[in-house]
Amino acid sequence: xxxxxxxxxxxxxxxxxxxxxxxxxxxxxxxxxxxxxxxxxxxxxxxxxxxxxxxxxxxxxxxxxxxxxxxxxxxxxxxxxxxxxxxxxxxxxxxxxxxxxxxxxxxxxxxxxxxxxxxxxxxxxxxxxxxx
Numbered sequence: 001x002x003x004x005x006x007x008x009x010x011x012x013x014x015x016x017x018x019x020x021x022x023x024x025x026x027x028x029x030x031x032x033x034x035x036x037x038x039x040x041x042x043x044x045x046x047x048x049x050x051x052x053x054x055x056x057x058x059x060x061x062x063x064x065x066x067x068x069x070x071x072x073x074x075x076x077x078x079x080x081x082x083x084x085x086x087x088x089x090x091x092x093x094x095x096x097x098x099x100x101x102x103x104x105x106x107x108x109x110x111x112x113x114x115x116x117x118x119x120x121x122x123x124x125x126x127x128x129x130x131x132x
Contacts, residue, residue, distance in 0.1 A: 003125070009057040010121045013049050018113050021045035022106050034105055038092060041109070042085055043078075050077040058129030073128060080123035084116030091115045 024044040028037035054073070068076070088109075095108035 006057055006125060007121055010053060010124065011117065013052040013057055014113060014117060014120075016052060017045040017049035018109060020048045021109050021113070025105055025109060029105070034096060035093075038089065038105075038109075042088070046078055046081050046085075047074075050074055053077075053124060053129070058124065061125075061129045061131050077124065077128045080127045081120055083123055084120035086116075087119055088112035088116035 021041045021044065023041075025034075025037050025041035028040050031037070032040060050073075089112060091112035091114075092105075092108035095111055096104060099107065
């Protein structure tokens with residue numbers, strides 16, 4: 001799959017991850033607060049996007065060579081997503097500090113996701129799902 005198509009698929013998967021992220025965030029916030037819940041929601045979204053990217057976005061790259069053991073691939077994905085997560089979380093915190101309202105955490109997740117998108121795509125494409 002060409003890089004442009006992969007990026008589009010990655011962005012679509014990211015939109016699904018956004019839904020998971022916001023749902024877990026709002027469900028966990030009463031117990032963990034907005035900051036603690038954000039860590040849990042990131043892990044849930046990263047797990048969902050790993051599974052979807054593995055199955056759809058980067059399936060052809062995975063099929064082109066020897067497979068990485070699934071646990072190693074998953075942990076590698078989580079580690080490589082940390083670069084985007086730092087950018088993502090930073091944008092989230094800034095939005096929470098600058099704005100008020102019940103929609104602000106969702107906006108923070110959305111802006112953070114956009115901010116981390118390119119970093120995460122490059123990490124996934126060239127580090128996790130590279131052809132063997």
